[in-house]
Amino acid sequence: MNLNAVLPTLEKIAAFYDALKYGHEGVEGYRKSTDLAKFLPCACRLWDSGVLDPEKTVFLDLGCADGRVNLLMSYFVRLSVGVEIDPEILGEYGPRRRDLLEELHREKLVKSAGNVHLFSGDSLHPGTYERIHRSLGIRFRDVDLFYTYITLHDLFAQKIVSEAKPGARYLVYGFHKVLPRYEGLDVVDPDVGGGGIAALYQVRR
Numbered sequence: 001m002n003l004n005a006v007l008p009t010l011e012k013i014a015a016f017y018d019a020l021k022y023g024h025e026g027v028e029g030y031r032k033s034t035d036l037a038k039f040l041p042c043a044c045r046l047w048d049s050g051v052l053d054p055e056k057t058v059f060l061d062l063g064c065a066d067g068r069v070n071l072l073m074s075y076f077v078r079l080s081v082g083v084e085i086d087p088e089i090l091g092e093y094g095p096r097r098r099d100l101l102e103e104l105h106r107e108k109l110v111k112s113a114g115n116v117h118l119f120s121g122d123s124l125h126p127g128t129y130e131r132i133h134r135s136l137g138i139r140f141r142d143v144d145l146f147y148t149y150i151t152l153h154d155l156f157a158q159k160i161v162s163e164a165k166p167g168a169r170y171l172v173y174g175f176h177k178v179l180p181r182y183e184g185l186d187v188v189d190p191d192v193g194g195g196g197i198a199a200l201y202q203v204r205r
Helices: 003-018 036-048 068-073 093-106 126-136 153-163
Strands: 058-061 079-084 116-120 145-149 169-173 185-189 198-203
Touching: 003 036, 003 068, 003 093, 036 068, 036 169, 036 198, 058 068, 068 079, 068 093, 068 116, 079 126, 116 126, 145 153, 153 169, 153 185, 153 198
Parallel strands: 058 079, 058 145, 079 116, 145 169
Antiparallel strands: 169 198, 185 198
């Protein structure tokens, strides 16, 4: 992938979804949405450092909501997989993706590779990953990069340490000054993308 060539598309995706944010800076409610304008520099940093490879990387968003992070990451990875426990929220993915694709087509921007796969389920339940394996042929241990907005980050960290492969990485978004530590995970980059919002960890080898 030529990052410079696809950057206008990625910026358009970020602007599209950031107009539909939830949480402190968006629509009132219990939901919080990743700010893609802040997340995009994180993805670019991971690309530049070789963490992301469109021929190899399997990415898993452990609480994907409407799939916005998955869609953005689909340009950087081989498989962009998401799990969402609320089927109503997950149901927003299709209509929003259609609206986005219309805008990308109208502005002659780059359509994603169609490698996004979203599943309704509990990210902590083994049955969810059995369904993913039946559908995609990948297991939890095949994931190269895990992602979460900070909700449930500590429980996800425990699962990753217990079940992910050595060297698997864990990107956690939503920090403000205090950087958590997890037993069995090493800090690789405490400020991915320089925005003071995300940190990258790695399962200890």
